[in-house]
Amino acid sequence: METKxxxxxxxxxxxRETLLQSxxxxxxxxxxxxxxxxxxxxxxxxxxxxxxxxxxxxxxxLYPETSRTHALDLTKAHGIDASFFEPRQFTASTxxxxxxxxxxxxxxxxxxxxxxxxxxxxIGTRVRRIIKTAQFPVLLTSPCYKEWTSILVFFGGxxxxxxxxxxxxxxxxxxxxxxxxxxxxxxxxxxDDYKDRLKQAGLEADFDKRVRDWKxxxxxxxxxxxxxxxxxxxxxxGAYGHGLVKDILFGSKMEVIQSVLxxxxxxxxxxxxxxx
Amino acid sequence: MKRFISWRVPTxxxxxxxxxxxxxxxxxxxxxxxxxxAAFALNRSLVFCLDFLHSYRAYWWAFILPAGGAALSSLxxxxxxxxxxxxxxxxxxxxxSRYGGLIRLxxxxxxxxxxxxxxxSGGSAGPEAPVVMSGAAIGSNIARFFSFNDRQRVTLVxxxxxxxxxxxxxxxxxxxxxxxxxxxxEWSTVNIVPxxxxxxxxxxxxxxxxxxxxxxxHHTFHISFHxxxxxxxxxxxxxxxxxxxxxxxxxxxxxxxxxxxxIWAKAAVGGCAVGLLGFFVPDVMGEGYHSIRNMIEGVxxxxxxxxVVACFAKVLATSLxxxxxxxxxxxxxxxxxxxxxxxxxxxxxxxxxxxVPWVGEGxxxxxxxxxxxxxxxxxxxxxxxxxxxxTGGYEVILPLIIISSLSATICYxxxxxxxxxxxxxxxxxxxxxxxxxxVLSDLSISELLEKDCISVxxxxxxxxxxxxxxxxxxxxxxxxDPETKEFLGLVKFDDIRxxxxxxxxxxxxxxxxxMDTHVAVARYGEDLSDVLRxxxxxxxxxxxxxxxxxxxxxxxxxxxxxQYRKELMVQTYQG
Numbered sequence: 001m002e003t004k005x006x007x008x009x010x011x012x013x014x015x016r017e018t019l020l021q022s023x024x025x026x027x028x029x030x031x032x033x034x035x036x037x038x039x040x041x042x043x044x045x046x047x048x049x050x051x052x053x054x055x056x057x058x059x060x061x062l063y064p065e066t067s068r069t070h071a072l073d074l075t076k077a078h079g080i081d082a083s084f085f086e087p088r089q090f091t092a093s094t095x096x097x098x099x100x101x102x103x104x105x106x107x108x109x110x111x112x113x114x115x116x117x118x119x120x121x122x123i124g125t126r127v128r129r130i131i132k133t134a135q136f137p138v139l140l141t142s143p144c145y146k147e148w149t150s151i152l153v154f155f156g157g158x159x160x161x162x163x164x165x166x167x168x169x170x171x172x173x174x175x176x177x178x179x180x181x182x183x184x185x186x187x188x189x190x191x192d193d194y195k196d197r198l199k200q201a202g203l204e205a206d207f208d209k210r211v212r213d214w215k216x217x218x219x220x221x222x223x224x225x226x227x228x229x230x231x232x233x234x235x236x237x238g239a240y241g242h243g244l245v246k247d248i249l250f251g252s253k254m255e256v257i258q259s260v261l262x263x264x265x266x267x268x269x270x271x272x273x274x275x276x
Numbered sequence: 277m278k279r280f281i282s283w284r285v286p287t288x289x290x291x292x293x294x295x296x297x298x299x300x301x302x303x304x305x306x307x308x309x310x311x312x313x314a315a316f317a318l319n320r321s322l323v324f325c326l327d328f329l330h331s332y333r334a335y336w337w338a339f340i341l342p343a344g345g346a347a348l349s350s351l352x353x354x355x356x357x358x359x360x361x362x363x364x365x366x367x368x369x370x371x372x373s374r375y376g377g378l379i380r381l382x383x384x385x386x387x388x389x390x391x392x393x394x395x396x397s398g399g400s401a402g403p404e405a406p407v408v409m410s411g412a413a414i415g416s417n418i419a420r421f422f423s424f425n426d427r428q429r430v431t432l433v434x435x436x437x438x439x440x441x442x443x444x445x446x447x448x449x450x451x452x453x454x455x456x457x458x459x460x461x462e463w464s465t466v467n468i469v470p471x472x473x474x475x476x477x478x479x480x481x482x483x484x485x486x487x488x489x490x491x492x493x494h495h496t497f498h499i500s501f502h503x504x505x506x507x508x509x510x511x512x513x514x515x516x517x518x519x520x521x522x523x524x525x526x527x528x529x530x531x532x533x534x535x536x537x538x539i540w541a542k543a544a545v546g547g548c549a550v551g552l553l554g555f556f557v558p559d560v561m562g563e564g565y566h567s568i569r570n571m572i573e574g575v576x577x578x579x580x581x582x583x584v585v586a587c588f589a590k591v592l593a594t595s596l597x598x599x600x601x602x603x604x605x606x607x608x609x610x611x612x613x614x615x616x617x618x619x620x621x622x623x624x625x626x627x628x629x630x631x632v633p634w635v636g637e638g639x640x641x642x643x644x645x646x647x648x649x650x651x652x653x654x655x656x657x658x659x660x661x662x663x664x665x666x667t668g669g670y671e672v673i674l675p676l677i678i679i680s681s682l683s684a685t686i687c688y689x690x691x692x693x694x695x696x697x698x699x700x701x702x703x704x705x706x707x708x709x710x711x712x713x714x715v716l717s718d719l720s721i722s723e724l725l726e727k728d729c730i731s732v733x734x735x736x737x738x739x740x741x742x743x744x745x746x747x748x749x750x751x752x753x754x755x756x757d758p759e760t761k762e763f764l765g766l767v768k769f770d771d772i773r774x775x776x777x778x779x780x781x782x783x784x785x786x787x788x789x790x791m792d793t794h795v796a797v798a799r800y801g802e803d804l805s806d807v808l809r810x811x812x813x814x815x816x817x818x819x820x821x822x823x824x825x826x827x828x829x830x831x832x833x834x835x836x837x838x839q840y841r842k843e844l845m846v847q848t849y850q851g
Contacts, residue, residue, distance in 0.1 A: 002800055002823035032824035034801060042358055044380075049420055051378040055358050081824055083801065089374065089705060091367060092359070093533075101720060101801075 003031040003103035003174075005139075006085075008038065008111065010060045011067040019071060020145040021264060022106040023078045029174045031104065033075065033082040037067045040094045043087070047100050047133045048271070054126045055112050104266075105130065106139045109258075121259035131239050131269040137167060140258070140265040148264055150212070152180045152233040156253060157194055160238025162201045164268045168236040169206050171266075178212040180233065184225060184253070185218040222253065226260050236266045285423045300428060300470040304435035307418055308474030311411030311439030312481025318388050318403050318410075319444065319486070325396025326562060333398075339551030342561070345397020346547030346602040347540045349390040353603060354539055357386040363598065363605050364409030365696045368437060369459055373700070373707045374717065376426030377416050377433035384413035390603035398561045400550055400593035405605020407444055411436030411478075412459070431467050434460050438471045439478030446482050447665035448475035450658060457655045458696065461708045495572065497639040497671050502632055507643060507675045510621050511682035514647030517617050518683065519690045521591045521606070522652060522698070528599020539601050546600025550593045559586045560593035564612035571615045571641040572667070580623035587616035606695060610652050611645045618644020642672055643679050650680030651687040654694035659683075715843045716804050721821055724804075724836055725829035731756045734764055734788035738775055741787055745769070754820055754827040755791045763827040765791035766820055797822050798831055807831060 007022040009015055019035075026033045036043075038060045045052045068084065075082040087096030110124030123140070131138050153168035155161045165181070172179040183194055198207055217225040229235060239254045258265065286299055332338055353359045359380075364387050371379045387406035395401050415436030419429035434455045442451030452475045456463050532542050554561040567586075570576045576583070594609040622640035625632070634640075642663050649659035659680040664670060693701040700706040707714035730744060731754045744753070751769040756762065771790045775781045796814055798807045800823035811819060811833065818832040 002826065002828045004801060004823070030824070032800065046375045046378055049378075049423060051375065051380055053358065053380055053382075083799065088703075088803075090703065091370060095359075099801075101722070 003029065004101075005031045005033050005104040005106055006036065006098070006102040007033060007082075007106045008036050008056075008060070009067060009071050010057075010108075011037075011063045011070055012059055014108065014143070015060075016070070016074065017143065017145045018106065018108050018141050019074055020078075021139070021141040023075060023080050024145070024147055025104070025106065025139060026080055027078060028177070029171060033080055034085050034102065035071050035075070035082050036085040036087075036098060037064070037071065039064070040096060042094070043096045043098050044091050045098050045100050045130065045134075048135070050133045052126065052129050052133055053095075054130070057110075057112055060111070100134065100136075102136050104136055104139055105134065106141060108143075109140055120262060123258055131267050133271060134269055135271050135273050137236075137266050137268045137272055140267060142262050142264050146264065147232065148177075148234040149232045150178045150180060150230055150234070151175075152182055152229055152235050152263075154235065154237040154253065154257065155181050155183050155194065155198075156186065157183075157189065157197050158238060160240065160268055160270060160272075162197060162203070162238075163272055164236045164238040165198065165203060165207075166201070167266065167268055167272070169203065169210055171234070171236070172210045179210050180212055180230070181214040182225075182229065183214065183216045184222045185216060191216060223256050223260055226257065229261060229263065231263075233263055234266055235261055235263045236268070238268045240270045287422075287424065287428070296428060297466070297469065300431055300466075301473050303418060303422070303424075303428075303432055304470030304474040305477045307411070307415040307432050307435040308439030308442070308477030309481055310414045310418075311407070311436045311474070312443035312478035314384070314388060314410045314414065315403075315407045315440050315443035315478065316482060316485050318392060318407055321388075321392045322396050322403060322563070325392060329397060338398075339548060339555060341547075342394075342398040342551040342554070342597070342602075343544040343547035345393045345395075346399055346543035346597065346600070348397075349393035349399075349603045350540045350543035350601045352393065353386060353390045357382050359383070359386050363696070364405040365458070365605065366700060368409055368412040368433065369696060370700055370705055371412075371416070372430050372433055372459060373714070374705060377412075377419070377430040379409075379413040379416040379433065381413065381417045384410050384417060387603060391605075394547075394597065394602040394604050395563055397547070398551060398554060399547055399597040399602045399604065400560050400562070400564070400590065400609055401597050401602055401604025402563055402606060402608025402610075403604065404441060404444055404607035406603065407440040408437045408459075408605070411438075411440030427466075430460065431470050434467060434471045435474030439474040439481075441478075442475040443478035443482040445662065445666050446479055447662060448472075448479040450662040450665050451475040451478060453661045454655070454658045457657050458653060458694070462710070495574075495636070495638055495667075496669065497635050497642075499635055499639070499672060499675055500633065503635045503639070504675050504678060506621075506625060506634070507679045508682060510618060510640065510643055511647050511679045512686060513617050513621050514614055514644055514679070515651045515683045515686035515690075517587065517591065517613055518610075518648055518651030518687050518695075520588075521594065521610070521613065522691055522695045524591060524595040525599050525606070525695070526698070528595045532600045543601030546596040546602055549596045549600075553589055553593050553596075557586050557589040559612070559616075560590045563608040564590065565608065568611055568615045568641070568645070571619050572638040574636050574638045576619060576637075580620055580627065583616055583620040583623060587613055587620060590616060606652065607649075610648050614645035614648025615641035616644070617648060618642065639672060642667060643675055646676045647679040647683040651683035652695050654684045654687055654691075656680035656684045709847050710844065713805070715840055715847060716808070718843055718847070719804055719836070719839055721798060721800060721802060721804060721807065721831060724831050724839055725821060726750075726832060726835055727829040729754055729827075729830055731827060732767065732787055733758045734786070734791065736787040737783055738772065738785040738787075738790075739782035741767070741772065742776070742782065745772075750830075752818060752820070752830055755787055756827060762825045763797070763820065763822050764788075765793040766795045767791045795820065799823065800828055804836075808836075 042055045089097040112124050112126045151168050153165050168179050371377050387409045391406035412433045415432035419432040437459050438451040438455040441454050442448045452472050559567045590613050618640035622637040646659040646663040650656040660676045697706050729750050730748050734755050753767040755764045798819050798821045818830050821828050821831050
């Protein structure tokens with residue numbers, strides 16, 4: 001089935017790097033790309049049970065006369081036939097509505113803050129809200145264009161991490177790239193417990209066929225073990241996993257990963273309806 | 277099995293699982309109370325602002341007060357809460373119409389603050405629309421918090437709006453009717469009961485906190501037959517004034533859009549103009565209830581000419597305030613313009629027909645209000661019930677019905693949609709439940725894709741192709757490039773009919789020779805209504821759908837009809 005990725009284009013060098021990441025993602029997953037070049041600093045996304053207003057950093061509106069040409073040049077050069085989204089629905093005259101029926105969305109770590117604030121350990125509030133509400137996973141790109149040659153899924157046994165494994169397998173099927181799993185053993189959990197969860201989710205057969213390596217760490221701290229994440233891997237992980245505060249916080253593991261890893265992150269929120 | 281049922285999902289509690297009416301009634305009551313509190317808060321804030329600024333109004337520079345208020349209001353909306361200016365109610369109707377009543381949390385307070393600044397400083401606008409917006413946002417966000425579905429959320433949005441109108445006018449029936457007639461546009465038992473409860477709750481909050489007062493004092497009017505006949509003329513006058521206000525407001529909006537100034541400066545320009553106008557016609561300032569009271573009680577002293585001037589001045593002041601970026605609604609200004617129209621019309625009648633025993637001018641002011649509301653909102657029932665309730669008397673019900681209905685009908689000939697809905701209709705965004713446009717908007721191409729088509733390469737011989745047809749149930753065969761998988765064209769069963777009974781051709785003809793390369797295609801993300809338009813204009817029953825130049829399936833009118841029926845059943849479900 002054809003998949004679609006939404007990219008909000010920023011006509012700056014940082015925006016070019018982000019667009020290159022999207023292009024690479026679309027090429028390798030054979031997804032089609034929908035580019036939105038904003039004309040206003042805010043837009044609305046109406047999800048199933050929430051409406052998110054995204055207030056963009058003003059740099060998204062820079063140099064509008066060259067935005068489309070720049071985006072077209074890059075996409076054409078990489079063989080992507082991107083379509084440009086023109087808003088038709090407006091909640092208010094300066095407040096367009098962006099559809100949410102995409103399969104992926106690409107975003108830098110923050111879209112509301114100045115680009116100088118974008119750094120490891122900082123994910124903007126709007127991006128967090130989109131991840132929390134969206135039914136699609138969000139591709140958080142590394143600051144510079146970086147190709148990925150394998151997929152690594154963080155699997156801690158939670159419902160969302162099972163969804164992440166499912167997504168990882170789906171992308172591995174689409175791209176033919178090898179898939180690795182990363183598990184930090186916690187408390188009294190054993191490997192059998194983790195395997196059982198995958199079995200219960202019906203992923204056992206696909207897992208045996210596609211997973212190249214299951215990196216299991218029982219020693220050392222989680223942060224220290226993140227050094228073993230391959231440099232050129234797309235990291236797939238779930239957010240808002242556990243406990244009473246799951247609606248407010250990403251989850252401690254997720255916060256550590258986004259503070260330490262500079263890889264491209266494909267984040268699965270709680271409302272993501274898993275594919276594959 | 278999941279043993280624990282979250283408190284955040286009350287629809288799954290055993291008591292509400294079979295039927296959600298009780299849940300909606302309880303939620304509606306809570307929403308009605310909160311909306312009532314919001315209305316009371318705005319009312320008190322306005323009284324405070326007006327009292328606070330009263331002593332400054334005598335100064336020569338007082339004309340900048342509305343300018344300052346409008347500029348602050350605009351800055352608050354655009355910089356602090358990041359919202360666009362507007363009346364609020366179109367946004368609520370839009371949310372109900374397109375997104376199951378989803379409204380941002382910030383809307384529950386943003387318009388209260390901004391309208392307080394605009395109206396409190398003397399801007400000509402009403403507090404009703406901001407309170408409706410606030411109440412609707414409260415209802416929507418309570419529904420979101422408790423994970424209600426779209427239908428339940430829309431009902432709670434209606435509850436919020438009804439609670440707000442009921443509270444601000446101390447008029448529960450008007451609140452209920454306004455929501456059903458204007459906001460939701462449908463009358464179903466599932467909606468009526470919770471909204472009625474919310475109206476009562478909102479009214480009770482208002483009565484507890486502010487006392488059981490009707491907005492305008494009750495007077496007994498003895499209506500004669502000639503008064504009822506004269507209503508036809510007043511309906512024409514109010515409809516005329518409604519059309520003028522609607523068009524002038526839109527004209528001001530466009531003029532403001534074309535002006536290259538910061539939005540706060542535009543709002544200040546509008547406010548300044550209102551302040552200057554207020555020097556000459558003080559009745560145009562603020563919400564204007566004081567003038568209405570005088571007119572109903574028959575103590576408005578100025579003559580017919582002044583009443584006519586005040587009427588047009590109020591229209592101009594409201595257009596300047598709202599059109600240039602101030603915040604507020606048109607409900608209260610409509611009542612003021614309507615009452616001025618009624619008063620002027622009465623004086624005209626008395627002047628030209630002095631021997632006829634006309635009923636008091638207060639009655640005509642009431643009728644003018646109903647006619648104007650019926651005209652500008654094209655909601656005659658709202659006008660009728662509002663006037664009956666805010667004056668506490670039923671004596672004028674017959675002329676009220678006549679004037680509201682006539683005014684709404686006359687307005688329709690000049691403006692095919694009400695003031696609130698005109699922009700939405702023009703942008704094709706007004707989608708009432710159960711209508712064709714609404715059903716189509718809720719369907720997407722991905723839901724209608726028929727994926728059981730067999731793709732063929734261009735190099736396939738007719739012999740192989742005929743063999744393939746026997747295994748397929750479809751009449752359409754997409755042709756794909758074997759390497760890039762790009763769509764090259766389409767072979768229809770009809771295309772091979774000439775060769776079908778000529779076996780000599782089986783090895784001489786290839787797919788690329790018979791395929792149609794100029795076939796109309798739909799893109800995967802395209803609007804269904806656009807695709808249907810192409811199908812209708814070209815007389816097609818099916819179309820291939822492409823994504824990234826690759827074939828993903830066929831879309832046909834037969835599948836569309838099937839899904840259309842299912843969607844229609846969902847949208848019109850009354851259970």
